[in-house]
Amino acid sequence: MYNINTSANVEFGALQTKVPWLAPMAAVEGLEEYWKTANTQNHAWLPWNHMDEDGKEIPPPVRPAAPQSSPGYVRQMQIAWTKESKKKVEILYKKSASSNKRGKFAE
Numbered sequence: 001m002y003n004i005n006t007s008a009n010v011e012f013g014a015l016q017t018k019v020p021w022l023a024p025m026a027a028v029e030g031l032e033e034y035w036k037t038a039n040t041q042n043h044a045w046l047p048w049n050h051m052d053e054d055g056k057e058i059p060p061p062v063r064p065a066a067p068q069s070s071p072g073y074v075r076q077m078q079i080a081w082t083k084e085s086k087k088k089v090e091i092l093y094k095k096s097a098s099s100n101k102r103g104k105f106a107e
Contacts, residue, residue, distance in 0.1 A: 002080035009073035016067035023061030026052050035061075 020039040027048045028035045034046055048061055 002077055002084060005073045005076040005080060009069050009077065012070045012073060013067045019064055021061050021063055023048065024058055027058045027061055 021035070023035070027050075029049060031047050031049070034043060037043070038046055046061070049058055050060065052058055
């Protein structure tokens, strides 16, 4: 189950948007050179047009939330990992007990 949930969590993140900015075209018109490098250079500020030619307000560019992992998949990975770890400890104990004639761990 651990591998299944790990793969599902990776897929969950991969399918999320990677768009760095969402903006109306009018908001960045004439400022394309700034916005082309907005995700690759560290600009002190990013200009945008807040009014159109008619004086109507243009919504500002927004940055969508970064991709997130799924808390459900992560929790299932933790549960699966714990169960697998317990199984491995039991197997090691049984091997140790069977190799020791008294049935105790070797000191």
